[in-house]
Amino acid sequence: MACFSHINEHGLPTMVDVGEKPVSQRIAVARSIVELPPAVYERLTDNDIVTKKGSVFQTAIIAGIMAAKKTGELIPLCHPLGLDNCSINIQINDNNLMIDCTAGITSKTGVEMEALVGATIAALTVYDMCKSLSHDIIIKETKLMEKSGGLHEYKRT
Numbered sequence: 001m002a003c004f005s006h007i008n009e010h011g012l013p014t015m016v017d018v019g020e021k022p023v024s025q026r027i028a029v030a031r032s033i034v035e036l037p038p039a040v041y042e043r044l045t046d047n048d049i050v051t052k053k054g055s056v057f058q059t060a061i062i063a064g065i066m067a068a069k070k071t072g073e074l075i076p077l078c079h080p081l082g083l084d085n086c087s088i089n090i091q092i093n094d095n096n097l098m099i100d101c102t103a104g105i106t107s108k109t110g111v112e113m114e115a116l117v118g119a120t121i122a123a124l125t126v127y128d129m130c131k132s133l134s135h136d137i138i139i140k141e142t143k144l145m146e147k148s149g150g151l152h153e154y155k156r157t
Helices: 054-067 112-129
Strands: 024-035 047-050 084-091 096-107 140-149
Touching: 024 112, 047 054, 047 112, 054 084, 054 096, 054 112, 084 112, 096 112, 112 140
Parallel strands: none
Antiparallel strands: 024 096, 024 140, 084 096
């Protein structure tokens, strides 16, 4: 039977001990998909949406990076990490935004949670900045696309 990594032998929550793990370069990519209703999609110009609050995509990129850097403060059993890099890329595909967050570190633990948090907060920022245009914005999914550098490599097919 599989066990949860954040539960100790007594059934109590615990932070995973990474003290004996080797240091390696670790990269993770996560994606959030945001469906834009016509009222929002029609406001796209030059691959961005500009509102009274400013550039939606530029603000979402900054918010996503800031959030990824704070993952250890937001999720109780995540290790606090000093990321080597973090980037957010926003692509438009039909009425959907594909928001990818790539996080990287040279460490004993991975950065998939940082990538997932970064993509999610960037998506929520798009929602926040565009909700005055429509509340029909849908954050469809957030998923890990790939991770490398640790014991368990992963790539979504």
